[in-house]
Amino acid sequence: MTAAASELTIGQVCARTGLSVHTLRLYEREGLFAGEVRRDGRGRRVYSAWDVEWLEYCMRFRASGMPLATIRRFAELVRQGVGNEHIRLKLLREHRDVVVERIAELSACLEVIDFKVGVYEEHLAQGNAGDLWGPP
Template sequence: MTATAEEDRYLGIAEVAESTGLTQDTLRWYEREGLFPRVERDTSRRRRYSPRHIRVLQMLVRLRRTGMPTAEVREFTRLLGEGAVTHGHRLALLSAHRERIVARMAELREDLAVLDDKVAQYRHLIAQGLDCDGQPARLDPDAVAELRTEDLRGQ
């Protein structure tokens, strides 16, 4: 592989920010805080991200987005740097995080069901022109118009 072809495999921080959805400041923060390993730099001191860096960043973004604590992301990153000998520890970290996600999803499903019931209750009250006690109510015309618009959309 030529030096030019090798250089083409690396991305600068602007391209990585665009491809990951992270800001350049966030990428620098990840590195500074140990959430991402130090990135090699070129002769101009610009960061050079490899395809592997991008894959790791995408995984770390998912871990953070799903609520993995910063300390655990830092630990996961540290373990990545130690190689295959840490596969078991990484598996344990990811499995524990997965269990938290599954539990959170169950909570969210329950919360959504309660919210759906409340939405249905208010739609019914508005459609019937009632307050929460079942008495006739003077309704906000915007709420009635919104309900009619949603009914027309098939909501």
């Protein structure tokens, strides 16, 4: 595959990732890419398959609640190259702990919701009318 064939336009990256042009530009301005976004001879952004893979990581990091500042720090460490893997690992472990805690919170919420769903299903199956939450 030639270099040109492996280059992606901003529109192609948007289509592949679901991110908007605005978001891609924001990510670039904020220093969230693991490498510098290249430009073609006309000054248009050119992305690689690695850039798309990195964006997918960033999207998961964001979806898990990782702050942009933390993603930026992680990207900085990646750009610095080898020798700082222990720092990257620490950063990821800390965020993992946050995610695990959030999952536990959501699991507790789901238990309450499942309980109330069961109460309403049973209530309706018995043909009872009335508001289960209202005053008696």
